[in-house]
Amino acid sequence: MTRVVSLVPSLTEAVAVSAPGALVACTDWCTHPAGLDAARVGGTKNPDVAAVVALRPDLVVANEEENRPADLAALREAGLDVVVTEIRDLDQALAELDRVLRACGVRSRPRWLDEAEAAWAAAAPAGPPRTAVVPVWRRPWMVLGRDTFAGDLLARLGVANAYAGHAERYPRVPLEELRARGADLVVLPDEPYRFTADDGPEAFPGLPAALVDGRYLTWYGPSLARAPEALGRALRAASR
Known part of the structure; x- marks a missing residue:
């Protein structure tokens, strides 16, 4: 069995569900699936x-956005095989x-991946x-900009990102500018910053607010199959 270390919470969930027993370690932020039994190796x-x-x-799985190039380079220099994902x-x-799971030794496409699609x-x-x-x-205010996975999910549900044309992927924008942008909705995920009703x-x-579970907006893994329903419910609730 391929022994895997995951440095990305959503990939951790995908590997743990699809290749039981393969995951030997993950980050402190890896919370799913529930009862995950793996060594912890710090943060992303x-x-x-x-x-x-x-x-x-045998393999370390990572992401070009979540993990630092210097850490990935150090792992490679130590002789480890590192698979780095890019997801926009x-x-x-x-x-x-599909590529990561095959690298982890999963021979057939998991059902949850078909269900998500x-x-x-x-x-x-x-x-x-x-x-x-x-x-x-929030401190400082940062928003989704261009070419983001979360922005694409929202667009598929009929919500355009007001900063989709920004030069940066996660621009810092003063609150006054955000308020004056002319949007008719604010979407507030509970990660990476834990936005709440308070x-x-x-x-x-005066702007309707959709509080959404960050797993359904930013995670790429088994939660993708439930994300359209969960996000749609939160978005509809914000328009009432």
């Missing part, structure tokens, strides 16, 4: 490289998941077309 941005090397895994939209996510193929707009600002951090909507008075 500050993994304990020495601890990963000491485990002598749903189609790329499905293809990269079917669920998104059948997804319909969650109400009339809207334009949203989508903060991902922390976020008050910054956008």
Whole structure:
């Protein structure tokens, strides 16, 4: 069996569900599936490289956005095989998941991956077309910009990202500018910043706020199969 270390929470879930027993370690932020039994090797941005090397895994799975190039280079220099994913939209996510799981020794395509593809193929707009600002951090304010996986998911549900044309993928934007952008919705995920009903909507008075589970907006893994329904429900609730 291929021994795998995952440095990305959503990939951790995908590997653990699809290749039981293959995952030997993951990050401190890997929370799914429930009851995950694997060694912990630090965070996505500050993994304990020495601890990963000491485990002598056959494969390390990572992401070009979540993990730092210097850490990945150090793992490769130590002789480890590192697969780095690049995910900017749903189609790329499905293809990269298939590639990673095959590298992890999964011989047949997991059912959940087919279910995710079917669920998104059948997804319909969650109400009339809207334009949203989508903060991902608060101090300072940062939002989704161009070419993001989360932005693509929202677009498939009829919600355009107000900053999709920005030169940066995660621009820092003053709150005053966000308020003046002309959006008719603010989408507030609970990760990476944990926006809640008491922390976020008050910054956008008069603007409907959709509080969404970050797993369904930013994770690429088994949760993708449930994401259209969960996100659609949150978006519809914000328009009432």
